Amino acid sequence: MNSPQAIHDRLEGTIHAVQSLRNQLDEIAALGAEVVRCLKDGHTIYTCGNGGSAAEAMHLAEELIGRYRGQDRPAQRAMCLNADVAAMTCIANDFGYEHVFSRQVEAMMGKGDVLVVLSTSGGSPNIVEALKAAHANGAATIGLLGRGGGECLQHCDHAITVAGEDSAHIQEGHLVVVHLICEAVELSV
Secondary structure (H helix, E strand, O other): OOOHHHHHHHHHHHHHHHHHHHHHHHHHHHHHHHHHHHHHOOOOEEEEEOOHHHHHHHHHHHHHHOOOOOOOOOOOOEEEHHHOHHHHHHHHHHHOHHHOOHHHHHHHOOOOOEEEEEEOOOOOHHHHHHHHHHHHOOOEEEEEEEHHHOHHHHHOOEEEEEOOOOHHHHHHHHHHHHHHHHHHHHHHO
């Protein structure tokens, strides 16, 4: 990665991933509006992901609770399901890793809440199960996905699918959408 060509190639992949969002402006606006609706109605945004996507799920939740651009505003209701290590390890041990999020969704989410999932593959079994559980509880679902959306796509009310095969590039596209969601929230309060 030290050569200028390798750096150029990585940057081109990132540019391609981010540019793929231009074809999804209406859907980005719709999912931003869904998040705003949820929060204005006094409900909660729940987030989850695996690996790097888990870090981005935590980032979205903390920006909503804290603040995004330094504008003072009320804290917004948000919870990241992959942040509770004790719950995740308990559920994984007793029910299997594919249920680490769905059990939490079953316990906490209800009608009016929104689940935001991040998955570069769109096929993580624990994310699919969480989406199914959210729908069963009457909650709305948003997916920030990659690689065509995978099985997750069919379980999302709103979805953004970032172009590319490289997980890092897909996550970079997801981060742009996370920040656009934060901007929609801050412009609405």
